[in-house]
Amino acid sequence: MKQSRLAAIVGIHEFRDRDVMGELSALQIKAQSAARALADAGLNWSDVDAIYDAGEGGGMSGLNISEYFGIRPRVIDTTAVGGSSYQFHAAHALRDIAAGKARLALLTYGSTAHSDRRAIGVGGRAAGGLHPADNLDGFAGSTLIANYAMVAQRHMFDHGTTSAQLAEISVATRLHAMRNPDAVRAMEDLEFLDIRETTIDDVLNSRVIADPLHLLECCMISDGGGALVIAAADVARDCRKKPVWIIGTGEATRYPTMGGDITTSAAVESGAIAFAEAGVTPSEIDIAMIYDSFSITVLTLLEDLGFCDKGEGGSYVTGGRLRFDRPSEGPALNTDGGGLSSNHPGMRGIFLLLEATRQLRGESTAQVDNAKLSIAHGNGGMLGSRHTGGTIILAAD
Amino acid sequence: MNDIKRPLPNLEERDTEDFWAATLDHELHFQQCSHCDTIVFYPRSHCTGCTEGELISKAASGMGTVYTYSIIRQSYHPFFRNLIPYVVAWIDLDEGPRLLSNVIDTDWQAVHIGMRVQISWETHEGVNLPLFKAAQD
Numbered sequence: 001m002k003q004s005r006l007a008a009i010v011g012i013h014e015f016r017d018r019d020v021m022g023e024l025s026a027l028q029i030k031a032q033s034a035a036r037a038l039a040d041a042g043l044n045w046s047d048v049d050a051i052y053d054a055g056e057g058g059g060m061s062g063l064n065i066s067e068y069f070g071i072r073p074r075v076i077d078t079t080a081v082g083g084s085s086y087q088f089h090a091a092h093a094l095r096d097i098a099a100g101k102a103r104l105a106l107l108t109y110g111s112t113a114h115s116d117r118r119a120i121g122v123g124g125r126a127a128g129g130l131h132p133a134d135n136l137d138g139f140a141g142s143t144l145i146a147n148y149a150m151v152a153q154r155h156m157f158d159h160g161t162t163s164a165q166l167a168e169i170s171v172a173t174r175l176h177a178m179r180n181p182d183a184v185r186a187m188e189d190l191e192f193l194d195i196r197e198t199t200i201d202d203v204l205n206s207r208v209i210a211d212p213l214h215l216l217e218c219c220m221i222s223d224g225g226g227a228l229v230i231a232a233a234d235v236a237r238d239c240r241k242k243p244v245w246i247i248g249t250g251e252a253t254r255y256p257t258m259g260g261d262i263t264t265s266a267a268v269e270s271g272a273i274a275f276a277e278a279g280v281t282p283s284e285i286d287i288a289m290i291y292d293s294f295s296i297t298v299l300t301l302l303e304d305l306g307f308c309d310k311g312e313g314g315s316y317v318t319g320g321r322l323r324f325d326r327p328s329e330g331p332a333l334n335t336d337g338g339g340l341s342s343n344h345p346g347m348r349g350i351f352l353l354l355e356a357t358r359q360l361r362g363e364s365t366a367q368v369d370n371a372k373l374s375i376a377h378g379n380g381g382m383l384g385s386r387h388t389g390g391t392i393i394l395a396a397d
Numbered sequence: 398m399n400d401i402k403r404p405l406p407n408l409e410e411r412d413t414e415d416f417w418a419a420t421l422d423h424e425l426h427f428q429q430c431s432h433c434d435t436i437v438f439y440p441r442s443h444c445t446g447c448t449e450g451e452l453i454s455k456a457a458s459g460m461g462t463v464y465t466y467s468i469i470r471q472s473y474h475p476f477f478r479n480l481i482p483y484v485v486a487w488i489d490l491d492e493g494p495r496l497l498s499n500v501i502d503t504d505w506q507a508v509h510i511g512m513r514v515q516i517s518w519e520t521h522e523g524v525n526l527p528l529f530k531a532a533q534d
Binding site: 119122130132133135136137138139140141142143145146149150151153154157207208209210211212213256257258259260262 | 403406411413436438440464466468469474476480487496
């Protein structure tokens with residue numbers, strides 16, 4: 001099957017500071033990242049004709065961010081579906097470029113979640129919100145972490161998955177983080193205790209936040225951001241860096257239903273669509289950038305994307321299989337250090353695309369030799385409750 | 398001794414106001430379509446299964462089963478931090494709808510998937526909250 005070569009990622013930047021100490025705004029992080037990503041591609045603001053924005057910098061973002069950047073796009077897309085928004089944006093950028101509506105797309109993200117001291121995971125959701133679903137269950141005092149913990153609890157019940165198996169995900173991710181100077185600095189700036197490679201016992205001995213999830217199975221809350229430039233094929237050929245092609249995209253949604261299986265996510269649908277479009281199979285993937293809000297998120301998504309059967313995730317991840325230096329055993333996981341140990345300011349989706357691109361350029365700090373195919377799967381909203389799945393498959397020439 | 402209040406629903410939210418009003422009579426309502434029999438939960442003003450029907454409110458028995466749960470050990474919420482450890486759970490009502498709630502008045506170490514539970518109303522002014530406890534045989 002001939003793969004699509006219509007649009008490619010040509011410019012990337014990951015904002016390095018994870019603690020801006022309240023001295024920068026989300027908008028400033030977005031703009032500074034955008035300038036660096038455009039420079040990475042050898043392009044300028046004036047080349048941008050399509051803007052994609054999840055609205056984290058404020059309301060009416062399609063209009064306001066265009067003015068702020070000083071651009072006049074002919075395509076504006078403000079899809080906001082949580083942490084997977086950037087997979088949706090990349091999918092739409094490919095579609096818009098393929099339709100001839102745009103030639104150069106800019107995606108940006110900025111957040112000061114750490115500086116703002118947002119207790120995202122353990123703050124408890126406020127009742128009295130305007131959405132009727134939240135107004136129905138806010139009284140229960142569930143936390144974001146508890147929501148994911150309930151997926152893990154059910155996964156253990158249905159499939160015999162163990163905490164030691166889930167810990168493998170944290171261990172492999174930390175191994176990769178220790179190779180990434182930006183991740184190490186992030187953990188230092190966020191005052192992680194005992195910054196080093198971890199063992200399964202380290203994870204199991206960290207305190208339980210919401211049964212069965214331990215502290216070291218939960219992502220950090222950082223500041224941060226980044227930017228991504230996607231170009232039409234003819235533009236991409238003239239850019240500074242070699243193009244990384246978007247060859248498959250998929251989008252899907254799930255939400256609570258009567259009798260529904262919460263251990264299965266929208267990745268089942270979005271992954272199948274993306275793999276079919278790309279004309280590749282999971283066994284061919286070199287790099288798996290999988291949204292790691294929590295250990296259970298990765299385990300569930302690996303199953304749903306087809307790297308193993310449903311329920312087999314626990315045995316699949318066992319034995320260090322996800323490490324970057326075991327390419328014969330399947331794809332390397334989250335080689336930048338992930339949300340668990342490098343960067344999670346609230347919506348991690350863009351970082352999945354950035355590291356997937358670095359790997360295919362040969363620029364990762366946990367580089368997999370001759371990496372040719374990456375998958376970047378974002379989960380937005382809450383796994384096991386209402387959520388989106390966005391899958392992007394990338395290929396090097 | 399603890400005067401920090403549990404968060405309560407907004408009783409004027411349009412889709413859920415009837416649900417909360419029914420709790421004053423200790424009734425837990427779900428909706429079913431008069432035309433296509435689709436059960437709708439959380440409450441809405443339209444059927445999600447067809448464009449023709451009218452949603453009828455029905456009272457659930459209050460009996461259910463724990464589909465999954467977690468024991469919360471850390472919360473920064475001023476009310477809930479004083480309850481730690483406490484149990485949140487998705488409860489499958491016998492009539493079908495799945496509800497997020499708490500399992501209370503039960504040793505938290507005894508809570509398990511598949512556990513039979515029954516409703517245990519917590520009374521507040523203007524609203525009662527549908528919490529759950531171990532079912533009595």
